[in-house]
Amino acid sequence: MKKRFLWFVFVFFAIGVGLYPLLYFLNDEPQGVLSQKTPAILASAAWNTAFRLHIFLGGLSLLTGWSQFNGKLRRSRLSLHRTLGKIYVTSVLISGTSGLYLAFYITGGMVTQWGFGLLAVSWLFTTYMAFVKIRALEIQSHQNWMIRSYALAFAAVMLRIYIPIMLAGLGMEFIDVYRIVAWLCWVPNLLVAELIIRKQNKLITS
Numbered sequence: 001m002k003k004r005f006l007w008f009v010f011v012f013f014a015i016g017v018g019l020y021p022l023l024y025f026l027n028d029e030p031q032g033v034l035s036q037k038t039p040a041i042l043a044s045a046a047w048n049t050a051f052r053l054h055i056f057l058g059g060l061s062l063l064t065g066w067s068q069f070n071g072k073l074r075r076s077r078l079s080l081h082r083t084l085g086k087i088y089v090t091s092v093l094i095s096g097t098s099g100l101y102l103a104f105y106i107t108g109g110m111v112t113q114w115g116f117g118l119l120a121v122s123w124l125f126t127t128y129m130a131f132v133k134i135r136a137l138e139i140q141s142h143q144n145w146m147i148r149s150y151a152l153a154f155a156a157v158m159l160r161i162y163i164p165i166m167l168a169g170l171g172m173e174f175i176d177v178y179r180i181v182a183w184l185c186w187v188p189n190l191l192v193a194e195l196i197i198r199k200q201n202k203l204i205t206s
């Protein structure tokens with residue numbers, strides 16, 4: 001029962017935040033982070049292209065990733081698992097690289113730049129490792145790296161949970177919140193991923 005509820009919450013947030021970038025495409029008015037950017041950034045074709053690629057493919061990575069962890073689906077529809085996996089890896093490659101570029105222009109200075117920059121590099125690295133491991137047919141290791149990769153993709157979800165709590169609930173200043181969340185949205189996720197991996201590996205060896 002508890003497992004089912006956690007799975008429901010996991011899927012709910014993956015789909016909800018995965019669809020969220022659509023708001024930027026459906027609305028012509030500057031919104032969200034766009035309303036805080038300088039006219040020079042908003043006029044930059046490079047920044048705008050990176051932003052659009054990042055949010056669209058970041059959303060797609062969340063939408064395709066969650067179902068890959070469903071063992072039943074994986075076993076019964078292996079070709080679907082492979083297709084979704086290819087879409088996920090390609091999305092991360094483009095969204096992660098453009099996310100790294102966007103990190104240079106982010107509000108909040110070095111603390112947010114390093115937070116999001118390292119998140120982007122870690123996302124790209126863990127996904128690359130998952131890809132290398134499946135090419136080498138090392139299934140367990142592939143799964144472990146995918147758990148880490150998706151835990152990092154989930155930074156996008158955690159960020160959107162923490163920010164309103166800190167702003168509205170704790171009454172903090174936006175800039176302080178942004179600096180904290182640049183790290184808080186992904187470092188604990190990696191720790192949770194390691195706990196899940198350890199638990200799974202214990203089950204396999206016992």
Ligand code: HEM
Pocket residue numbers: 017018020021032033054055057058059060061062096099100102103104105106107116117119120121123152153154155156
């Ligand atoms: C995990 C690695 C990721 C990194 C390093 C990253 C990095 C960034 C950066 C640097 C920005 C610009 C923020 C600013 O200039 O203030 C941004 C914005 C954004 N990102 Fe990501 N991101 C990641 C994952 C994702 C994912 C998986 C999604 C999927 C929904 C996503 C959706 C967005 C959206 C919608 C924005 C616009 C800001 C907002 O409305 O909150 N990102 N991201």
